[in-house]
Amino acid sequence: MRIAIIGGGAVGSACAMFLRKFDARAAVDVIEPDPGLRLASSARSAASIRQQFSTEVNVRLSQFGLQLLRDPDAWLAVDDDKVDLGFVESGYLFVAIRADGAQALRENHAVQRACGATVSLLTADALSRRVPWLRVDDVQLASLGEGGEGWFDGYALALALARKSRALGAAWHASPVVGFERRDERVRAVQLADGARVEADAFVLAAGAWSRAVGALAGLDVPVFARRRTVFAFTCPQALPRTPLVIDTSGVWFRSEGHGFIGGWSPGASDDDPDDLPLDEPDLAQFDDRVWPALAHRVEAFAALRRTHAWDGYYEVHPADHNGLVGLHPQCANLLLACGFSGHGLQHAAGVGRGIAEWIVHGGYRSLDLSPLSPARIAAGRTLVERAVI
Numbered sequence: 267m268r269i270a271i272i273g274g275g276a277v278g279s280a281c282a283m284f285l286r287k288f289d290a291r292a293a294v295d296v297i298e299p300d301p302g303l304r305l306a307s308s309a310r311s312a313a314s315i316r317q318q319f320s321t322e323v324n325v326r327l328s329q330f331g332l333q334l335l336r337d338p339d340a341w342l343a344v345d346d347d348k349v350d351l352g353f354v355e356s357g358y359l360f361v362a363i364r365a366d367g368a369q370a371l372r373e374n375h376a377v378q379r380a381c382g383a384t385v386s387l388l389t390a391d392a393l394s395r396r397v398p399w400l401r402v403d404d405v406q407l408a409s410l411g412e413g414g415e416g417w418f419d420g421y422a423l424a425l426a427l428a429r430k431s432r433a434l435g436a437a438w439h440a441s442p443v444v445g446f447e448r449r450d451e452r453v454r455a456v457q458l459a460d461g462a463r464v465e466a467d468a469f470v471l472a473a474g475a476w477s478r479a480v481g482a483l484a485g486l487d488v489p490v491f492a493r494r495r496t497v498f499a500f501t502c503p504q505a506l507p508r509t510p511l512v513i514d515t516s517g518v519w520f521r522s523e524g525h526g527f528i529g530g531w532s533p534g535a536s537d538d539d540p541d542d543l544p545l546d547e548p549d550l551a552q553f554d555d556r557v558w559p560a561l562a563h564r565v566e567a568f569a570a571l572r573r574t575h576a577w578d579g580y581y582e583v584h585p586a587d588h589n590g591l592v593g594l595h596p597q598c599a600n601l602l603l604a605c606g607f608s609g610h611g612l613q614h615a616a617g618v619g620r621g622i623a624e625w626i627v628h629g630g631y632r633s634l635d636l637s638p639l640s641p642a643r644i645a646a647g648r649t650l651v652e653r654a655v656i
């Protein structure tokens with residue numbers, strides 16, 4: 267069996283690694299024009315992992331991601347080299363200031379607990395006892411991860427997955443896909459910019475925020491949009507203990523990062539969120555206009571913070587429901603999608619790679635059923651809404 271994977275970020279690399287793990291005879295080609303991942307989301311993310319989703323399949327994908335982060339050598343070591351992903355276990359803290367937000371936290375909590383996640387709902391008083399430096403007088407309810415959450419080195423994870431896939435025998439091509447050969451509802455081959463042609467029995471589209479553009483080369487609609495997000499790094503003169511990853515109701519988030527902090531803002535449904543803004547142009551005004559005021563409101567000491575640097579990257583947004591598209595494209599019998607994770611794809615890369623490989627090698631999902639994420643829901647007009655989007 268021959269499989270070609272388009273895109274070699276964390277998701278494409280995980281697909282390649284698991285394909286070779288499950289079937290050492292499978293010929294696996296990874297097509298990645300930028301093996302250093304300069305623009306890839308996998309290299310530009312906030313690289314955090316949480317159990318606190320509203321969708322069961324997302325909680326379960328995080329649980330597998332966690333297994334890999336807690337024991338990276340078992341999954342990713344090559345030639346007995348140690349793999350350091352810098353995993354810091356620390357919770358996420360969602361804060362609700364309105365009744366509807368509090369109700370959403372309660373409903374999400376029920377899903378998470380049913381999956382075995384250790385998450386506590388806290389009143390303002392209880393929150394104040396746990397996190398005394400946080401302003402709580404406007405808080406109706408909070409949700410704190412008590413384990414299985416935290417952050418890690420996302421770039422190191424993506425590179426380790428790529429390295430392991432190579433060690434297991436995947437072949438890499440450093441040139442972009444520029445065309446598809448399709449016949450009878452199937453893709454026969456892809457053409458690369460360097461003139462190469464890669465034939466395969468199955469193709470996986472894992473090109474992150476570029477998946478829509480690549481799908482268009484095959485004449486297929488892939489509703490995944492590149493939406494720029496900026497991450498701001500800052501320090502605070504007053505020492506605070508290590509903070510959880512706090513998600514304020516305004517869409518502003520922050521967490522500890524080394525001796526300082528990082529934070530940012532995710533637009534809500536009613537905010538302007540244009541496609542394809544250029545990268546390497548972080549929106550610095552956003553910090554002064556939105557992020558800093560919300561930070562200083564929630565943590566008094568942040569009134570005196572110093573912004574040190576900023577970077578940007580693309581969320582690969584599937585706007586219909588903010589959940590990934592995993593499985594066969596409804597209009598193509600051998601093109602699988604693995605994209606559209608809407609800002610939570612790094613923590614789910616391992617689980618998605620494992621699922622795609624099971625589907626191709628074994629003809630179906632074995633360890634975790636990813637069919638809720640099937641792209642068939644697009645054609646059927648169904649959604650699987652993830653409410654806990656950051």
Ligand SMILES: Cc1cc2nc3c(=O)[nH]c(=O)nc-3n(C[C@H](O)[C@H](O)[C@H](O)COP(=O)(O)OP(=O)(O)OC[C@H]3O[C@@H](n4cnc5c(N)ncnc54)[C@H](O)[C@@H]3O)c2cc1C
Nearest residue numbers: 273275276277307308311312314443474579610611612613
């Ligand atoms: C600021 C920010 C914060 C984030 N925070 C988190 C977080 O805390 N936790 C989390 O889980 N996720 C987070 N994410 C999301 C996460 O980074 C992505 O979901 C994940 O990295 C997607 O991985 P990927 O491999 O699908 O895409 P990418 O890493 O973007 O890889 C896609 C690859 O496709 C390649 N490609 C493009 N065009 C072509 C072509 N024509 N042919 C072949 N290949 C092509 C690109 O070169 C690229 O390397 C964040 C993202 C951003 C931007």
